[in-house]
Amino acid sequence: MDAFGSLLLGFGVAADPMNILYMFVGITLGVLIGVLPGLGGANGVAILLPLTFGMSPTSAIIMLSCIYWGALFGGAITSILFNIPGEPWSVATTFDGYPMAQKGRAGAALTAAFTSSFVGAFFAIIVVTFLAPLIAAFALNFGPPEFFAVQLLTFCSFVGMGRETPTKTLAAMMLGFALAAVGLDTVTGQLRMTFGTTELLRGFDFLIAVIGLFGIGEILLTMEEGLAFKGSTARIDLKVVLRTWAELPRYWMTSLRGAVVGCWMGITPGGATPASFMSYGLAKRFSPRGAKFGTGELEGVVAPETAAHAAGTSALLPMLTLGIPGSPTAAVLLGGLLIWGLQPGPLLFVEQPDFVWGLIASMYLGNVAGLIVVLTTVPLFAAILRIPFSIIAPVIVVICAIGAYTVHNALLDISFMLVFGVVGYLFKKLGYPLAPLVLALVLGDMAESSFRQAMLLSQGSLSIFWSNWLVGSISGLALVMLFWPLIAKVRDSLRGRPNEPAVAAD
Amino acid sequence: MSDNSPAVSTRTVDAVVSALLISVGAVVVWDSHRIGASWASDGPEAGYFPFYIGLIIVLSSTVNLVLALLGKGPGGGFVERGQLVSVLKVLIPAAIFVAATGWIGIYVSAAIYIAIFMAWLGRFRPWLIAPVAIGVPLALFVLFEIWFLVPLPKGPLEAALGY
Numbered sequence: 001m002d003a004f005g006s007l008l009l010g011f012g013v014a015a016d017p018m019n020i021l022y023m024f025v026g027i028t029l030g031v032l033i034g035v036l037p038g039l040g041g042a043n044g045v046a047i048l049l050p051l052t053f054g055m056s057p058t059s060a061i062i063m064l065s066c067i068y069w070g071a072l073f074g075g076a077i078t079s080i081l082f083n084i085p086g087e088p089w090s091v092a093t094t095f096d097g098y099p100m101a102q103k104g105r106a107g108a109a110l111t112a113a114f115t116s117s118f119v120g121a122f123f124a125i126i127v128v129t130f131l132a133p134l135i136a137a138f139a140l141n142f143g144p145p146e147f148f149a150v151q152l153l154t155f156c157s158f159v160g161m162g163r164e165t166p167t168k169t170l171a172a173m174m175l176g177f178a179l180a181a182v183g184l185d186t187v188t189g190q191l192r193m194t195f196g197t198t199e200l201l202r203g204f205d206f207l208i209a210v211i212g213l214f215g216i217g218e219i220l221l222t223m224e225e226g227l228a229f230k231g232s233t234a235r236i237d238l239k240v241v242l243r244t245w246a247e248l249p250r251y252w253m254t255s256l257r258g259a260v261v262g263c264w265m266g267i268t269p270g271g272a273t274p275a276s277f278m279s280y281g282l283a284k285r286f287s288p289r290g291a292k293f294g295t296g297e298l299e300g301v302v303a304p305e306t307a308a309h310a311a312g313t314s315a316l317l318p319m320l321t322l323g324i325p326g327s328p329t330a331a332v333l334l335g336g337l338l339i340w341g342l343q344p345g346p347l348l349f350v351e352q353p354d355f356v357w358g359l360i361a362s363m364y365l366g367n368v369a370g371l372i373v374v375l376t377t378v379p380l381f382a383a384i385l386r387i388p389f390s391i392i393a394p395v396i397v398v399i400c401a402i403g404a405y406t407v408h409n410a411l412l413d414i415s416f417m418l419v420f421g422v423v424g425y426l427f428k429k430l431g432y433p434l435a436p437l438v439l440a441l442v443l444g445d446m447a448e449s450s451f452r453q454a455m456l457l458s459q460g461s462l463s464i465f466w467s468n469w470l471v472g473s474i475s476g477l478a479l480v481m482l483f484w485p486l487i488a489k490v491r492d493s494l495r496g497r498p499n500e501p502a503v504a505a506d
Numbered sequence: 507m508s509d510n511s512p513a514v515s516t517r518t519v520d521a522v523v524s525a526l527l528i529s530v531g532a533v534v535v536w537d538s539h540r541i542g543a544s545w546a547s548d549g550p551e552a553g554y555f556p557f558y559i560g561l562i563i564v565l566s567s568t569v570n571l572v573l574a575l576l577g578k579g580p581g582g583g584f585v586e587r588g589q590l591v592s593v594l595k596v597l598i599p600a601a602i603f604v605a606a607t608g609w610i611g612i613y614v615s616a617a618i619y620i621a622i623f624m625a626w627l628g629r630f631r632p633w634l635i636a637p638v639a640i641g642v643p644l645a646l647f648v649l650f651e652i653w654f655l656v657p658l659p660k661g662p663l664e665a666a667l668g669y
Contacts, residue, residue, distance in 0.1 A: 051654055165573070170566040171527055174559050178534045181556040190552040193537045216600070223596045224589040390628030394620040395642055397600050402612065402646065406656055414604045422597070430520050431580055448555045456549045 030070015180444020
């Protein structure tokens with residue numbers, strides 16, 4: 001398929017005036033969500049998802065993905081002005097962004113952050129545009145064993161590449177699968193783990209889990225720190241923007257490195273957060289000014305922002321082509337596709353070209369819109385952060401409760417949301433990763449059905465996952481990923497390096 | 507709020523959470539076994555997949571429990587007393603708010619919840635509390651009931667007003 005021709009078709013869809021309007025609404029909401037503590041890309045999209053059921057799927061995904069872009073942009077504002085990362089992936093931005101703001105260079109830091117975000121996203125969108133159709137066409141040959149192997153690879157990558165204790169990653173992930181299995185089994189019609197209650201028939205909706213884990217959990221964590229927002233004021237005028245833009249091309253190597261790292265981490269489910277840290281670390285090591293990092297270097301803002309945005313954007317590539325999201329927010333968008341009756345995966349490119357290419361084109365337009373919106377509205381959002389937490393916190397809890405209720409119009413879901421909030425708080429403090437839990441909850445049914453179909457094909461023999469070179473190499477890679485922590489340990493001891501005790505990052 | 511002594515050690519919480527996860531895993535294994543976790547004439551039974559999921563939860567959580575008990579997990583204090591109080595100050599009113607939603611509807615309980623939160627934790631004056639506590643639920647009402655036509659839980663007050 002000709003990517004250029006399809007992209008032009010997509011621009012035709014995305015440039016519809018209503019869709020442009022949704023784009024700006026989405027970006028503005030997204031920046032707001034990214035700025036507010038307790039609301040982030042994943043649960044923000046989850047809360048707003050039920051409101052889009054009445055829209056056409058294309059308009060809905062354009063608005064929701066723009067919320068995602070907005071949230072990615074918004075995280076930088078709080079990091080730089082208040083030293084509070086609004087999103088986990090903007091933690092690395094605080095290292096140099098906040099010192100810059102303290103020196104009175106907040107405008108330059110913000111401009112650099114937004115521009116690098118834009119550059120990172122743009123790089124990733126180009127990758128998506130040209131790689132997605134190829135992967136989708138390739139994946140058309142996939143059968144159930146291949147799909148299960150790819151899903152296995154996704155989940156094993158969390159174990160192999162995560163910074164958390166492998167057994168904790170495994171426990172969190174399997175909890176997600178177990179929760180996904182609750183309710184009516186669609187194949188045999190049997191009830192699983194409902195214990196005679198009718199409320200559990202429906203199972204646990206991942207949207208409820210996302211709102212609780214990321215929303216309520218985050219509020220509890222913020223409350224514990226007893227936050228008082230004290231920040232620098234931000235003024236961005238044209239002069240600062242132009243002067244910063246003139247300075248940015250000097251850091252092209254850092255940008256390029258960040259974008260490549262980001263794309264890689266986004267497509268494999270490493271995610272935006274590790275990508276931003278990795279890019280910051282690489283820039284620190286290779287930059288001639290590396291030693292000054294942490295004291296307010298512009299380059300130290302460029303590196304993590306480029307990578308985070310590239311990762312956040314490229315996370316949509318596996319979601320669209322294989323039906324496997326690369327990040328929790330992409331997982332929520334995938335849930336949206338299923339609710340709108342669209343089956344994500346390679347067939348989507350053949351059956352719904354308007355939708356796919358409309359979305360991809362809207363990614364170009366949405367990021368341009370995002371850059372304009374954030375550059376012009378920073379003072380407004382900075383003012384929102386001056387509202388005391390004791391007003392914001394109850395309002396966010398109420399919004400989360402409404403979001404949880406509207407998913408199924410069930411009161412019990414609000415209680416589940418609170419429970420998930422406590423779980424999120426505990427898990428975060430104990431070093432259990434939340435992303436694999438959410439992804440397992442979303443993909444649980446899909447992974448199970450492809451596993452079952454594969455088992456039916458082979459009459460219960462696991463050898464089907466090694467029956468040809470394609471599925472064999474994916475499964476093999478998955479096992480390498482799964483046992484990577486062990487392999488790394490053995491390698492280190494063979495080299496004679498003393499084993500560092502695994503200290504979990506808090 | 508100035509109490510900095512740890513209320514409970516991370517090790518204890520880590521061990522308790524691992525133990526809870528083991529029991530969750532055990533329940534999954536048990537229930538999957540109950541509905542059949544083997545191979546039927548027409549393919550895998552309903553409990554086939556969850557059975558192994560539960561088994562992995564039990565195994566990995568056992569490792570986590572042992573690591574926690576041996577002191578190899580995350581250490582230090584889990585939460586300081588003052589922090590725990592702050593967290594409970596959010597959690598308990600939120601739980602009451604959720605419970606009240608079923609009785610008096612989400613809008614009225616939201617108004618009360620926001621008002622109490624602002625007065626208790628923020629020590630705001632009534633003339634600042636009133637506009638926020640009434641304005642936010644009112645805005646949500648317009649947004650959901652009138653604009654998006656998404657009905658939310660309503661109580662006697664809304665019924666009296668004809669909704």
